[in-house]
Structure formats: C-alpha cells, structure tokens
Amino acid sequence: MKKSLILVNTFKKDADRIAGEIKAHLESKGVSAKLFAYDGKDAHTKNVPVDFSGADFVVTLGGDGTVLFAARECAVYSIPVFPVNLGEFGFLAGVQPDCWKKELDDFLEGRAVISRRSLIDAEVLRKGHTVFKSRSMNDVVVSSTTSSGLVNLEVAYNRALLGSFKSTGIIISSATGSTAYSAAAGGPIVEPSLDAVVLTPISSFSLSARPLVFGPEGEIAIRVLPSRVALALVADGQVDFSLETGDVIIAGISGYKAQLISSTQEKFYSALQSKLNWSGGPRA
Template sequence: MSEFNTIALIGKYGDPGVLDTLMQLHDYFKSHNRQVVLDLSTAENLRIRDIESLDRDQIGERCDLAIVVGGDGTLLNAARSLADYGVPLLGINLGRLGFLVDISSTHIEETLDEILKGNYLEDERCLITATLEREGEHVYRCDAFNDIAVHKSNTARMIELETYINGKQLYTLRADGVVISTPTGSTAYAMSAGGPILYPGIDAVLIVPICPHTMSSRPIVVPGNCEIEVRIGATNHGEIQVTCDGQLNVAMTNGDRLHVKRKEKKIRLLHPSNYDYFDILREKLHWVGRLS
C-alpha cells in the first residue's frame, strides 16, 4: 500500500488547459480509494466548487503528496509554499521546458500506477533564502528554489554592487546584476548568464555576474553553508530589484544589503523509477547527437 493517502492537486494559475488533467487525476485517485483535494487558488481560478479545496498551509498540514500540473514555474511556486512542511512534490509537464516536472501528460496513469506501488525515486533539493536589510532593519524575506537575482529594473545602465562570502569580500561588480543560484537553478537564469551546470545533489551555491563590464568577473561556486551578501553602491541610478525564482520582486535602494543563505528545510521531489538527470539534460538541452 502506498504511503500517499491524501493527495493535493495544484494547477498552473490562469491556464484553463490544466482542467482536463486535474479532473483525470481526481478520478484516478478516487478510483484508487485516495482522498483528493484541490489547491484553493486553483479551484477558485477554474471555478471548481464540487471538490474540497485547501490553502497551501492546509495542504502542508494534511496531505501526503502534492501533484503539480503545469510547468516548472508552477512547481517553483508550490515548492516555496510547501517547503516547510516536507510534502513531496510530483510534477506533470504541460509546459514547454520541464526540467522539474518530468511526467509526460501522455503517460500519467501508468506512471502513477507504479508510484502508488512504491516504485519511484526521491531526491532532496535545497532552497535559498534572501533577507533584505535596510538601515539596519530586515524589511523583506523570500525563499527561492531556483535563484535570486539582483538586477537593474528600468534603465539600460549598469549597476555597481559588492559581493561578500561569510563577510569576506569576493568582488566589486559593474554589471547588469548578479544571480545567486541553487544547483537546481543552475540550468535556469544562471546558465543563460554563463554559469556552469551543477548536479542537483551537490551541496553548493552558484554566483554568476550578469553581463559584467570586466570579463575577469567570473562565476564562482561556493559551499552550500556559506552566507552570501550583496551590497548596493551609493551611486547607482534607476531602480534595482531583487527577484526570487522570477516570480517575487522587491525594490532595492542605494545602501541596501541582501543576505542569502541556504534554507534549512529541503524540497522532496518524486520522479518515475526510470528517471535519470543526465537524460533530462540531454533531452532539454538537445545534447542528443552521437558519434557515428
């Protein structure tokens, strides 16, 4: 018997195309004598009123498994809100890229059959937490599963910032910004900015300058237990923002400091039993050619 008895369904917000898959999942689990609930925002957005709905905290407290239907962005959102509860996440890919949501919509039921039998792989992924300090006070906090970016917002001018590792200065940057990434996020914004790909199980954090003026300002990988600090210079013009996972934003002002460190809680990701990270890389990044 599976350990998953109460299952939450979370759909991509604002996308009516997830409805059929959500109802397929609901009917599947009901036929297997499982309790099924809907994420409250999903139910409200799709106007589903005949299935019990719970907010994210209630899902965290009551559910044994959360299934995310959509793309990586939907899973990032669910991961941040459920990380403190230890609820495992399973992703069904209705999006475009799908590094994190790795179950095809055409193989849902056969994959779930195996998962309910206990035939699945589980891995733990780290998150990072950003705390914004202004004039000695902490004014904002957010978690990120992929990355935290400090970047210019509304001008085409570079910004000036300093980065520190455990209180020791790393470098002063004149750049479009800097990305601080988990290993999971190393295939996202950090990779686009020229950073390396990190295997998800590595205990590390990646720092990647965005379009630095000095080409010697290179990406660097530091141990996962380091605290990273980004200080904004006093002479910047225009708005600077902190963005977490490309979804949460807050403005920074001259003199602000951003403290980033690994979150204590981890995300539990479930995969089909035939999952292989390097297969995902080859498929998504089109590394499929072979020597003849």
C-alpha cells in the same frame, strides 16, 4: 497517503481534463484530492492563497514555474510534489502527461524515486533590520529593473570581500536553478543533488567577472552601492522586492529541502541532452 492537493495551471492546454482524470484515479485509490486553479499570476503575490499544510503530497499540472510555486511552499511541511509537465522545458516537471498514471501508482505504492533539492534563503537588511525574506528553489536575482541599466554591487562570501561588481545584476542560484537564468547568463550547470550555491554576474562590465560555485555552509552578502537605476530582488522569477542604496542581501542554502517525485537523474540528463542538443543537432 490520505490527502492530496492538485495544483492546476489553467493557462496550460488540457490541464483541466488531466486534473479531472488524476482526481478520479486518486479517489479510486482512497486518496482525497482537492483541486486548486492556478493561473500563474498567483505566484506574483506575496500572500499565496493556498494551504498546503494538510496534504500528504501535491500534484502540479503545468510547467517548471508551477513546480517552483508549489515546491518552495511544500518544503516547509516536508510535502513531496508530483510534477506533471504541461510546459516546455521540464527540468523540474519530469512526469510526462502520458505517463502520469504509472508513475503516480509507483509513488503511492512506495516505488518512486524522490529527489531532495536544496533551496536558497535570502533576506534583505535595511539599516540593520530585516525588511524582506524569501525562499527560492531556483534562484535569487539582484538586478536593475531595466534590461540595460548598470548597477554597483559589493559582494562578500563568509565576510571575505570578493569585490565590487558593475553589471546589470547578480544571480544566486541553487544547483537546481543552475539550468535556469544562471545558465543563460553563462553560469555552470550543476548536478541538482549537490548542496551548491552558484553566483553568476549578469552582463558584467568587466571581463574578469566569472561565475563562482560555493559550498553549503557559507553565506553570500551583497551590498547595494549607489547606482543610477532602480534595483529589485526577484525570487524564482515570481516574488519581487524593491531595493534601496545601502541594503544588504544575505543568501545561502536553506534548512529546508524540496522533494520532487519521480525526478530521477536519468530524466535530468535526458532533459539536458534534449534541450541543449548534445546529440550534435543543427542548434548545438
């Protein structure tokens, strides 16, 4: 390991201080460390001003959103991400700020677990031509641009028609993203190591609409039918694209994998237990 990039979410308390400590520690180990200040707004631009290509690994200092921003770009270069959690949930950012030194040394010395996570690739076809592409670690959401507007979407899987859905939208998530917006909309929680795709309707007009889980080989096609409201595709809650009637969204498992350092199965289930109050607490 010779080069690293430290992505610092400057909105997070103590991020600059911890970034300086990590940089000094890496340089003491003979690893160069370049800092990049990230305020969260950069994720919403289509042209991300970060060059990940020369790094052997990337350290993120922030919450799960910071990990999403880095991981989907790093996946193309097979660059692992060391995610230090300065946020709230920590489903992706599994390294706690008081443990980073030991876990970083474990990685540098080849002892760390590296979790490989599936991504979702999506493209928008308009009159037969590709007008937009995205890659997501969590999910792709096709929905109304207003919170309560109903949209009409025709959904097929491997050319088998599933039907027309009237709802505020549809979420297509990876196994990793099953704990995010999909879970909030009533979707299942899927073990993150699985190459699964989850399709979850959002506030469906019909009680018969249920979440569906698909394998890695197929593709989901969503056709935008005439609706009274504007629609958009949003990737990982960070990149968006306006949709038109007749557009077709094709989505499925990407050929690339994100790599998260020290994101063990034990940490995943510990986060579920904590966040979902599986211990039977008052909010369970």
